[in-house]
Amino acid sequence: MRFSKLRLNGFKSFVDPTDLVIADGLTGVVGPNGCGKSNLLEALRWVMGENRPTAMRGGGMEDVIFAGAATRPARNFAEVLLQIDNSDRLAPAGFNDLDTLEIVRRITRDAGSAYKANAKDVRARDVQMLFADASTGAHSPALVRQGMISELINAKPKSRRRILEEAAGISGLYQRRHEAELKLNGAEANLVRVDDVIEQLA
Numbered sequence: 453m454r455f456s457k458l459r460l461n462g463f464k465s466f467v468d469p470t471d472l473v474i475a476d477g478l479t480g481v482v483g484p485n486g487c488g489k490s491n492l493l494e495a496l497r498w499v500m501g502e503n504r505p506t507a508m509r510g511g512g513m514e515d516v517i518f519a520g521a522a523t524r525p526a527r528n529f530a531e532v533l534l535q536i537d538n539s540d541r542l543a544p545a546g547f548n549d550l551d552t553l554e555i556v557r558r559i560t561r562d563a564g565s566a567y568k569a570n571a572k573d574v575r576a577r578d579v580q581m582l583f584a585d586a587s588t589g590a591h592s593p594a595l596v597r598q599g600m601i602s603e604l605i606n607a608k609p610k611s612r613r614r615i616l617e618e619a620a621g622i623s624g625l626y627q628r629r630h631e632a633e634l635k636l637n638g639a640e641a642n643l644v645r646v647d648d649v650i651e652q653l654a
């Protein structure tokens with residue numbers, strides 16, 4: 453499973469559809485200050501399910517939509533497509549039937565985000581779990597933003613442990629455990645109600 457292309461459309465400064473081809477080997481992005489290099493990394497994080505506007509350097513998630521410029525009006529939506537080469541068939545179950553996997557996230561003003569995997573509607577959670585199970589995702593330690601190294605050096609051991617867990621591909625288990633706990637609580641509440649009913653009937 454390997455990222456092969458990122459397409460941005462209306463995302464931050466990338467108002468027109470723009471393809472970034474990620475070839476084998478090392479890909480470098482160079483350009484003057486403010487040309488949008490960090491926006492590319494943010495697009496990658498965003499399409500993998502980032503839900504904290506601050507991680508996108510914004511106040512709200514709609515701040516990722518092109519806000520307009522002197523010669524161009526603002527856009528009403530932003531879309532990022534991540535193309536993944538899955539010819540090795542290493543994508544997690546449920547996403548593994550084709551050689552290419554395309555994940556799309558689109559945000560529309562006043563309507564929030566929607567996700568698709570190979571043109572089928574999926575939930576944010578499905579996309580987040582897909583990348584967590586593949587040891588990557590919006591919070592992957594492989595995505596190093598400015599200032600992150602010094603944050604890591606000063607971090608508490610618990611925060612550092614999270615990085616090791618993400619690298620080991622087990623961070624998705626926390627979400628699953630949380631969901632299992634909610635189900636268990638629901639089942640326990642139902643059992644208490646059943647006990648009450650039995651008591652009333654006795």
Ligand code: ATP
Pocket residue numbers: 463464465483484485486487488489490491492515516517518519520
């Ligand atoms: P540096 O080398 O200084 O770190 P950079 O190449 O990483 O810069 P970015 O920080 O990715 O550049 O891009 C910043 C540019 O993106 C700014 O010009 C900013 O105005 C523009 N930008 C950010 N959000 C939006 C938006 N919603 N709409 C339009 N332009 C935006």
